Amino acid sequence: MNRAGVCWRRFLWGVALFVSILRPAVAQPQAPIPALAFFSPAKMQGARLSPGGRWLAAITSVPGRRVGFLMIDLDGKEPSRFVETSDKDDVVWFRWVDDEGLVFSVNDPQDRSVWGLGRGLMSMRRDGTESRMLIAREYEPEDPLRKRRYLDWAHRFLSLGAPGSREVVVGEPRYDVRHEFSHTILKAVNITSGATRTMPDLAALRESEWLYDVQGRPRVARQSVEGDVVTWWADDKGVWKELVKAPRFQAPYEPAYVDGNDGLVVRTAAADGSLVLRRFDFSTGKPVSEAIVSTPGFSGGLSPVRLPGSGTVVGLNLTVDATTTVWFSPEMRQLQDKVNAKFPGRVNVLHCQPCDNPRAVVVHTFSDVDPGSWVLYQPKDDKWQLIGQARPDIDPRRMARMSLHRTAARDGREIPVWITRPPGDGPRPAVVLVHGGPNVRGSYWGWDASAQFLASRGYVVIEPEFRGSVGYGFEHFKAGWKQWGRAMQDDVTDALRFAAAKGWADAARACIVGSSYGGYAALWGLAKDPDLYRCGIAHVAVTDPRHMFDFHWNDISSDAKQYSLSVLLGDPKADAEMLAAVSPLEHAQRIKAPVLLVHGGRDRRVPIDNGERMRDALRRHDKVVDWVVYPEEGHGFQFLENELDYWRRVEGFLARHLKP
Numbered sequence: 121m122n123r124a125g126v127c128w129r130r131f132l133w134g135v136a137l138f139v140s141i142l143r144p145a146v147a148q149p150q151a152p153i154p155a156l157a158f159f160s161p162a163k164m165q166g167a168r169l170s171p172g173g174r175w176l177a178a179i180t181s182v183p184g185r186r187v188g189f190l191m192i193d194l195d196g197k198e199p200s201r202f203v204e205t206s207d208k209d210d211v212v213w214f215r216w217v218d219d220e221g222l223v224f225s226v227n228d229p230q231d232r233s234v235w236g237l238g239r240g241l242m243s244m245r246r247d248g249t250e251s252r253m254l255i256a257r258e259y260e261p262e263d264p265l266r267k268r269r270y271l272d273w274a275h276r277f278l279s280l281g282a283p284g285s286r287e288v289v290v291g292e293p294r295y296d297v298r299h300e301f302s303h304t305i306l307k308a309v310n311i312t313s314g315a316t317r318t319m320p321d322l323a324a325l326r327e328s329e330w331l332y333d334v335q336g337r338p339r340v341a342r343q344s345v346e347g348d349v350v351t352w353w354a355d356d357k358g359v360w361k362e363l364v365k366a367p368r369f370q371a372p373y374e375p376a377y378v379d380g381n382d383g384l385v386v387r388t389a390a391a392d393g394s395l396v397l398r399r400f401d402f403s404t405g406k407p408v409s410e411a412i413v414s415t416p417g418f419s420g421g422l423s424p425v426r427l428p429g430s431g432t433v434v435g436l437n438l439t440v441d442a443t444t445t446v447w448f449s450p451e452m453r454q455l456q457d458k459v460n461a462k463f464p465g466r467v468n469v470l471h472c473q474p475c476d477n478p479r480a481v482v483v484h485t486f487s488d489v490d491p492g493s494w495v496l497y498q499p500k501d502d503k504w505q506l507i508g509q510a511r512p513d514i515d516p517r518r519m520a521r522m523s524l525h526r527t528a529a530r531d532g533r534e535i536p537v538w539i540t541r542p543p544g545d546g547p548r549p550a551v552v553l554v555h556g557g558p559n560v561r562g563s564y565w566g567w568d569a570s571a572q573f574l575a576s577r578g579y580v581v582i583e584p585e586f587r588g589s590v591g592y593g594f595e596h597f598k599a600g601w602k603q604w605g606r607a608m609q610d611d612v613t614d615a616l617r618f619a620a621a622k623g624w625a626d627a628a629r630a631c632i633v634g635s636s637y638g639g640y641a642a643l644w645g646l647a648k649d650p651d652l653y654r655c656g657i658a659h660v661a662v663t664d665p666r667h668m669f670d671f672h673w674n675d676i677s678s679d680a681k682q683y684s685l686s687v688l689l690g691d692p693k694a695d696a697e698m699l700a701a702v703s704p705l706e707h708a709q710r711i712k713a714p715v716l717l718v719h720g721g722r723d724r725r726v727p728i729d730n731g732e733r734m735r736d737a738l739r740r741h742d743k744v745v746d747w748v749v750y751p752e753e754g755h756g757f758q759f760l761e762n763e764l765d766y767w768r769r770v771e772g773f774l775a776r777h778l779k780p
Contacts, residue, residue, distance in 0.1 A: 150518065155767045157513045158573040160760060161187065161210070161229075164508035167482050167494040169473040171283075171428055172219040175246055176482065178494065179211050180508055187211050190508070191246055194480055194498075203248040212239060215288075217280060221245055221311055223254065223288055225277070229760065232752055235259070238273045241290065243311035254309050255290065270314060271307070278306070281336035283428060286311050289319070289336055304328050306338060333378045334431025340375045340384065344368070347682075351375060353402075356382055363405070369598075369687060373398075373407050377424045379433045385412060387419075393594030395419040397436075415440050420561065420591040425475055434475050439591065441524050442467045442565035449476065455499065459483055462504070466490070467566060482507070488540075489519035491567040514567075520575035522565060527618040529587075529611050533599060536592055537615045538563045538583035540571040541624055548580040549778040550625035552616050552645075552653075555583065556636030558600070558608065559688055561591035577771055579778070580625050584615035588688070602690045604665050605644045605702025612641055613649060627652075629778045633770070635659040636726060636755065643704035643715070643734065650712040655777040657716040657770060660726050660755050663734035664705040665689055666696070667726075708737035714744040716773045718766060720753035746773070 165187070167178035176192040182202055187210035189203040205211055205226060214224035225239035240257035244250060256273045274293055281287030288311060291304040306319040319338065331340035341352040341360070350365045351374070364371060373386040376397055384400040386407050396414040398407035413436065420439030427434055435447040444467075447453045452475055459468045459481075466487040472478035478499065486492030491511040497504050522540045529535045542548060551574050555562030563571070563583050571581045585592055586608045588600015600608050612632070620627035632645045632653050639661025646656040662668065668685055669692040686692075690699050700706055715738060719731035728749070738745040748769065750762045757763035 153514070153518065153576055155573060155764050155771070157511065158569045158576075159763050159767060162491065162510040163512060164494060164510055165212075166214075167484070167507055168214070168216060168471055169480060169482055170216045170219045170246070171473055173473040173479045174219060175216075176480070176496065176507070177214065177216070177222065177246070178507055179214065181210075189214070189248075191248075194496075201247070203244075205242070205244070205248070205251070215277075215280065217243070217286060217288065217311055218284070219246075221250075221286065223277065223311060226257075229758075232759075233258075236754075236758070240273065241275070241277050241288075250312070252311065252314055254288075254311065254314060271309070271316065275307070278330065279332040279336055281308055283334070285336070287336065289332065289338075291330075301328070303343070304330070306330065308336070331375055331378055333381050334426055334429070335381070339378045342375070353384065363400075368684065373400075376422060377433065378431070379424070380431050385433075389419070389594050390414060390416070392417075393419060393596065393598075394592075395422075395438075397422075413438070413446050417593070418591060419593050419597075425472075427476055428474050437469060439561075439564065443469055445469065451476070455481065459485075459497065463495075486510070486566055487516070488522035488565055488567060489516040490514075514572075518576070519567070519572055520581075522563075522568070522571065524565065525618070527614065529607070529614045531607065531610075533587060533596075533607075533611075535587070535611045535615065536585040536589075537618060538571075538581075538585070539619060539624060540568070540575045540581040540583070542575045542578055542580065547620070547623055547626040548578060549629035549774075550582055550616060550619060550627070550631070551579045551774065552582045552584070552612060552630060552632045554586075554612055554632065554634035554638035554641040554645075555589070556634065556638045558586070558588050558604075558637040558641075559590055559597065561585065561589055573767060574774075577774070579774065580619065582615050582619045582625060584612050586611035586615075601688055602695065602698070604640070604689055604699075605648065609641060609644055609648055609702075612645060613652065616652070629654060631655040631657065631774055631778055633657040635661070637662060640665070640704065643711070644702060646713050646715065647704050647707040647710040648702075650710050653713050655713050655715070655773065656711075657718070657773060658734075659718040659766070660720055660723055661704075661717070661730060661734070662726050663730040664703040665699045666692060666703065667730055705734055705737055708734065708743065709741045711738065711741075711743055714746070714773075714777060716746045716748070716769065718748045718750070718769075720755060721749055721751035722754045725755040 163181055165179040169176055174194055178190040180190045181187045185204050188205055191203055192200045209226035209228050211224050212227045214222050216222045223243045225241055227239055228237055231237045237257045241255035243252050243254055253270045255271045255275045259273055275290045278291050279289040281289055287308045290307050290309055293304055294302045296302045307316050309316050329342040330338045333339050339354050343350045347367055348365055349368055351363045352360045353363050354360050373388045376385045376387045379385050385397055386400050388396045388398050388407055390396050394416050397412040401408050418440040423437040424433040425435035434449045435445055437443055437445050463485045466485050469484045471482040481497045483495040491514050493509045494507040496507055520540045520542045525537045526534050527537055562585050574581050587596055588608050590597050616630055619625035630653050632642045634642045639658035642656045642658045643661055646653055717731055717735055719728045735747045753762055
């Protein structure tokens with residue numbers, strides 16, 4: 121490891137009040153904020169306390185250095201230091217294993233190899249010494265000597281091991297005769313010696329998803345068997361029992377987390393499909409009727425907060441419109457209330473070790489106009505100290521407010537719509553920003569680089585959570601099945617009309633923009649409603665839904681095509697006519713507005729043939745199309761210079777077609 125002691129005390133302890141966090145939002149005419157401020161890597165990316173609560177580690181950057189660790193001794197017995205783990209790699213993620221050691225992964229932002237380096241898994245002592253590679257970052261030929269040093273690049277970190285064991289749990293993917301993913305083999309790796317052992321009693325299970333208890337033992341396993349999903353449970357003796365088997369997307373409940381050593385909490389659904397958490401009763405084989413917590417209108421993710429040792433869950437970080445925390449401990453509820461009063465109108469996520477009587481708490485505080493900061497609070501002394509900011513170059517006073525609305529689509533279904541509005545009155549030219557997936561959630565309340573960049577250029581940004589999106593109840597998700605280009609597209613159109621009816625958007629000056637499925641929706645929106653939009657931008661776009669099945673070299677497995685895509689998108693044979701009817705490629709002649717078409721040369725999710733065929737079809741019909749290829753990019757952006765170039769092109773393209 122490369123490391124250097126840096127005098128961080130003045131930086132950490134010398135901040136008296138968080139003026140940058142609580143600045144009032146006032147608009148003032150200034151030069152546009154450069155794209156670099158929005159899309160460059162954040163200066164600080166996370167902070168966590170060690171299990172004993174003495175040490176604080178934060179992922180941060182120092183001018184002229186790689187992204188590394190800021191290490192702080194909260195007892196003040198050792199000087200704070202910056203630990204740079206490599207002269208070319210940036211730290212992207214980490215977890216404390218114990219008070220002395222941690223594991224982490226890295227990224228080389230300038231790696232231009234054909235397949236790209238993996239992020240691997242490394243371990244080190246908190247001071248940067250005793251570093252070891254646990255999982256390689258690139259494929260290497262079979263080498264018995266190498267196998268004794270570290271695991272091959274395909275392994276992935278899954279969980280911490282038992283407390284005091286210095287082990288972590290990793291997974292080795294296994295593949296079938298078609299070279300497609302089959303299941304995962306679990307292994308425990310010692311972070312000090314690198315010694316590896318296969319987890320016992322799991323040979324008969326061919327699973328791909330696992331949940332663990334606080335001892336690092338796998339307790340829940342989920343297995344996909346053709347069109348069914350099977351869920352298993354292991355008792356405290358390691359004996360596995362089948363809990364439920366159901367067709368994909370039809371399970372009556374799904375495992376959420378292990379509570380303590382022997383409790384299981386499952387996800388169930390209310391009448392509207394929103395999330396209800398219930399304990400599982402092993403004596404009856406069913407969830408109990410009493411709810412632990414419910415989130416009406418939402419069915420998002422969750423993250424349990426556990427006590428060390430017992431593994432008892434004392435709180436849940438839940439995703440509703442934004443992240444919120446439900447504490448089961450009265451003391452932690454009081455502490456959360458105190459933090460919320462200190463930083464009102466913001467999301468305030470607490471990280472404590474332990475959370476029953478914390479000596480220190482790290483607060484991640486952010487809002488729709490503020491990318492966020494990390495603050496250290498010491499309850500005993502009632503002391504608040506700023507650790508660092510994610511993007512100090514972003515002035516919250518110049519950002520746009522974001523809000524979630526629910527509007528009725530043309531068939532009466534309620535559609536959530538995110539609106540990001542620049543300061544000022546009157547309708548603005550509009551960008552309809554369609555999320556990818558499509559069966560994911562698009563946005564959350566918080567600072568978003570893409571929406572804020574567009575709003576900073578004077579556009580109102582409309583982000584519909586069209587049917588088929590997840591996070592808003594199972595029924596909303598199910599309503600999007602086989603609705604590509606149909607009701608899903610109508611929801612996008614209706615979101616624009618909603619914003620125009622409110623006086624926020626100028627419907628006569630609107631552009632539709634998206635990546636992946638969002639790129640498909642942009643192209644189909646131009647073809648389906650050719651007089652609605654002045655322009656369209658499609659990045660790594662699916663240009664014909666049938667291509668999702670045709671391209672045998674993309675990274676969607678045969679199992680997913682057969683049992684998931686056939687439900688969500690349509691059957692390639694039985695629904696062939698329906699899929700052709702909503703193909704932008706088949707209807708390129710209907711498009712009137714100029715198109716910016718962008719693709720990555722190494723895209724394996726949506727191969728570049730999608731873009732090339734669409735480009736050729738548009739040109740055959742004498743349509744205006746700007747074709748841009750980034751040869752070294754895949755299904756997204758790896759290199760900052762390309763991402764900045766893309767957004768500058770977007771800025772210029774929108775200005776030409778939406779502004780007077």
